[in-house]
Amino acid sequence: MPSIGIFGTGNIAYAFAKAIVNTEYKLAGVCGRNIENSQIFAKKFYCPIFNSINEMNENIDIYLLAVKDDAIEELSEKINTEKLVLHCSGVQSIDILKQKNKGVIWPLQSINKESFIDFKNTPLCIESNSEPNLIALETFANSLSQSVYKITDKQKKYLHLAAVLSNNFSNHLLALAKNICDEHRLNFNILKPIMIQTVENAFIQHPKLIQTGPAIRKDLKTIDEHLQLLQNNKQLQSLYELLSKSIQEMK
Amino acid sequence: MPSIGIFGTGNIAYAFAKAIVNTEYKLAGVCGRNIENSQIFAKKFYCPIFNSINEMNENIDIYLLAVKDDAIEELSEKINTEKLVLHCSGVQSIDILKQKNKGVIWPLQSINKESFIDFKNTPLCIESNSEPNLIALETFANSLSQSVYKITDKQKKYLHLAAVLSNNFSNHLLALAKNICDEHRLNFNILKPIMIQTVENAFIQHPKLIQTGPAIRKDLKTIDEHLQLLQNNKQLQSLYELLSKSIQEMK
Numbered sequence: 001m002p003s004i005g006i007f008g009t010g011n012i013a014y015a016f017a018k019a020i021v022n023t024e025y026k027l028a029g030v031c032g033r034n035i036e037n038s039q040i041f042a043k044k045f046y047c048p049i050f051n052s053i054n055e056m057n058e059n060i061d062i063y064l065l066a067v068k069d070d071a072i073e074e075l076s077e078k079i080n081t082e083k084l085v086l087h088c089s090g091v092q093s094i095d096i097l098k099q100k101n102k103g104v105i106w107p108l109q110s111i112n113k114e115s116f117i118d119f120k121n122t123p124l125c126i127e128s129n130s131e132p133n134l135i136a137l138e139t140f141a142n143s144l145s146q147s148v149y150k151i152t153d154k155q156k157k158y159l160h161l162a163a164v165l166s167n168n169f170s171n172h173l174l175a176l177a178k179n180i181c182d183e184h185r186l187n188f189n190i191l192k193p194i195m196i197q198t199v200e201n202a203f204i205q206h207p208k209l210i211q212t213g214p215a216i217r218k219d220l221k222t223i224d225e226h227l228q229l230l231q232n233n234k235q236l237q238s239l240y241e242l243l244s245k246s247i248q249e250m251k
Numbered sequence: 252m253p254s255i256g257i258f259g260t261g262n263i264a265y266a267f268a269k270a271i272v273n274t275e276y277k278l279a280g281v282c283g284r285n286i287e288n289s290q291i292f293a294k295k296f297y298c299p300i301f302n303s304i305n306e307m308n309e310n311i312d313i314y315l316l317a318v319k320d321d322a323i324e325e326l327s328e329k330i331n332t333e334k335l336v337l338h339c340s341g342v343q344s345i346d347i348l349k350q351k352n353k354g355v356i357w358p359l360q361s362i363n364k365e366s367f368i369d370f371k372n373t374p375l376c377i378e379s380n381s382e383p384n385l386i387a388l389e390t391f392a393n394s395l396s397q398s399v400y401k402i403t404d405k406q407k408k409y410l411h412l413a414a415v416l417s418n419n420f421s422n423h424l425l426a427l428a429k430n431i432c433d434e435h436r437l438n439f440n441i442l443k444p445i446m447i448q449t450v451e452n453a454f455i456q457h458p459k460l461i462q463t464g465p466a467i468r469k470d471l472k473t474i475d476e477h478l479q480l481l482q483n484n485k486q487l488q489s490l491y492e493l494l495s496k497s498i499q500e501m502k
Binding site: 091147161162163166170173176179180183185186187188191193194198203206207214222230235236239240242247 | 418423426452459466486491
C-alpha cells in the first residue's frame with residue numbers, strides 16, 4: 001500500500017496520523033520544524049522522523065502537508081517531487097501548491113489534539129488537478145472516512161464561507177448568550193437541549209422553515225424589550241437588529 | 252393526586268398532556284376554543300372536554316394555560332378561581348395572570364406536535380408568586396422533567412434574550428449557510444458534524460475559548476475574500492462584518 005509522509009506535528013497532523021494507522025496505508029514518517037515535537041509525534045505513532053525534505057522522497061507516495069494555512073506555500077516551494085502532494089486547508093486554494101501532482105483533503109471539523117475525533121465520520125472535502133490524482137486521493141480519503149465529498153476550488157470557497165457563517169458565528173452567538181447567562185446567574189446548560197435539537201432539525205428540513213422567535217413572528221413588543229435589555233451594549237443591539245431584519249426578509 | 256386542566260389544543264398543550272399522562276397527576280380535561288380540535292385532543296388523551304371555564308373549577312387543582320402568548324392575558328381575565336393558574340410562555344411575565352395563586356412553567360425547547368420531544372429532558376423554567384405555590388409548582392414540574400430550574404421574572408427576560416441570540420439566530424445562520432450550499436450545489440450535510448460538535452463543546456467550556464475562524468485569527472485576507480463572495484448581498488455582508496467585529500472585540 002502507498003506510504004504517507006506527514007509534514008507538521010499540530011492538531012491536523014495528529015488527527016490524520018491517528019486515522020492513517022487504522023488503514024492499510026503506511027505512515028512512513030513525520031517531518032516537523034520542531035525536533036522535540038517531531039520526536040513526541042514519532043514515538044506516539046511508531047514512525048521514523050525525516051530530518052529533511054529530501055530524505056522523504058524515496059520513501060513516500062503521498063506528501064501530506066498538515067501545516068498552518070500560511071505555511072503551506074513556502075513549504076510547497078521546498079518540495080521537489082513528482083509524487084502526490086496534498087494540503088489540508090479549507091482556506092487556501094489548491095493553486096498554492098507548486099507541484100505537478102497535487103490535491104486538497106480538507107477535514108471539515110474542529111480538530112484539537114486532545115478531543116476525540118471520530119475521523120470515520122468526519123467529512124473530507126477533496127479536490128485534485130487531474131483525474132488519476134483524484135482517483136488516488138479519493139481512495140486514500142475513503143480509507144479514512146465514510147464521508148468524502150469531491151468539490152471544486154470554487155465550491156470550496158463557498159463551503160468555507162458557509163462554515164464560517166453557520167459554525168464560527170453560531171459559536172460566537174453562544175458565547176454572547178453564555179455571558180448573559182453568567183451575568184444573571186442563569187445556568188447556561190438550560191439552553192443545551194434546544195440548541196442540539198435546532199441543529200439536528202436544520203439538517204432534516206430547511207432551517208428557514210423551522211425558524212422560531214420574535215423576529216419571524218414580527219413580535220415587535222418582545223424585540224423592543226430585548227433591545228432595551230441590551231441598551232448598554234450598542235454593538236450587540238445592532239447585531240440583534242440586523243439579524244432580526246435578516247430573518248424577516250428571508251421569510 | 253392533583254388534577255390538571257389544560258387550556259388550548261396546540262403544540263404546547265399536546266406536549267404537556269403527553270407528559271402528564273405518564274405521571275401520577277390526573278389529566279382532568281381540556282378546554283379549547285375550537286370544538287373539533289378539543290375532540291381530537293380529548294380522544295387522544297382519554298380525557299373529558301370542558302365546554303366552559305366555569306365547568307372546570309370544581310374538578311381541577313391546576314389550570315395550565317397552554318395557549319398562544321398573546322391569548323394568555325384575556326383568558327386569565329375570564330378565570331375566576333383560587334386554584335393555581337400557570338402559563339407556559341417564555342415571553343410573557345407572570346404578572347399578566349390576574350389570579351391570586353399563579354406561576355409560570357416554561358419549557359425551553361422547540362415543540363412541534365409531530366416531533367418527538369423527550370419531555371423528561373426538557374428544561375422547565377418555573378416561577379411563582381408565593382412559596383407554597385412554588386412548592387406545588389416545583390413538585391408538578393419535577394414529575395414532568397428531570398431539568399427544573401427556579402428563576403425570577405427578571406432572569407426569565409434575560410434567559411429568553413439569550414435563547415433568541417443563541418438558538419433563533421443560529422438557526423437563521425444555518426438557513427443562510429444552507430442557501431449558499433444550495434446555490435453552489437454543495438451538500439449541506441457536510442456541515443452537520445462540525446455544527447453538532449461546536450454546540451456540544453460550547454457546553455463543556457466557554458464558547459469564547461474555543462472560537463475558531465478567520466475573525467479570531469485576524470485573517471484579513473480570508474475575511475476580504477468572503478466579503479467579496481457576498482458582494483451581491485449587502486445585508487449579509489454587513490452581518491458578516493458585524494459578527495467578525497464582535498468576535499474580535501470579545502477576544
